[in-house]
Amino acid sequence: MSDFAKRLTNMFKRAGLSSARVSELSYDYGVDTSKKTVEAYRSGQRTPSPDFISFALAICGEKDANMLFSDNPNKIAKAEQAKDEIMYIDAFSMPAGCGSTGVFDNNFEVENRLAIHKSVLELYYPNPKFIKAFRCFGDSMEPEYYDGDFVIVEMVAGRHFQPIDGIYVFRVDDTVMVKKLAFLGKKVKTISMNLSYGEFIIDPEVDNFEILAKVCGKLSLKSGLLLSDQGIN
Known part of the structure; x- marks a missing residue:
């Protein structure tokens, strides 16, 4: 040796x-x-x-x-x-629920750090300070996101942005979820990729609803790292 x-x-x-x-x-x-x-x-x-x-x-x-x-x-x-040459993305301890419940942590405690090559990340996000990760919990977003996958996200972090249809991490009260959101005037429809799960409507004027981040990639045990330019900018 x-x-x-x-x-x-x-x-x-x-x-x-x-x-x-x-x-x-x-x-x-x-x-x-x-x-x-x-x-x-x-x-x-x-x-x-x-x-x-x-x-x-x-x-x-x-x-x-x-x-x-x-x-x-x-x-x-x-x-x-x-x-x-390596950048580390904070992965939060609170999971993003995919049919199972993720509980909101106002402190955004970091559980892990994901190592991603700087050149890969900067190809899509030249200023990646808002890029974070949540671990998926459940199967409602299969086959796109599996239980245990990390969703790579761009945090809203109080920034002004124009919501467009896409996949988001959000909370309703203290429940954190990742779903496809369709913005229907003053209301929001949630859509699961797994068709065995139903849709439901959120009324932001009534429900305690907050968008936390927009999904822009994933780190999957099945398919590795995939990124896109689908952030909030």
Whole structure:
């Protein structure tokens, strides 16, 4: 086993992360890596990419690549360069209900951070400070969004925008949902992609209704990362 593999293994052990858990987190961070591949990195049979190294440092709470590459300054430089090329999107702990109920958190507590290559994100959003993520909870938006997928969104955040028909994360009272919304004059119709779920009408003048964000992409375990230019601008 190489010195690097030993350091990587020890770093995961200190963080209490098994190979299976590292693999699970890698999908959340967009650095899809199987358990078998993680074990090959830990044993020294394979050499991880700079993106995986940046991800590994992040989930272990380490900021300095020197701890892994103290004997190889070229690899340190590559790891640091990879960090600069990655942007992290906050993923909120409150889920967006898709047939199941997501409960509104006024503090917008962040549960996770998704790693996305900067060039990919900036292709659609040159100023991505309003780009966040919610985890889907339920099956009412299948086959477009599956339970456990992350919807990538552009937060409204109190900004003025002209609502147009599309997929939004919104709340009614304390219930957070992701649905397709059709704006019908003063009322709003909600539409599920899964046709086994019915539609319902929201009256913003009566219901405690608030649009939180417009969906502009997803990070899916089935299809990977997909982005569009369908933000609120």
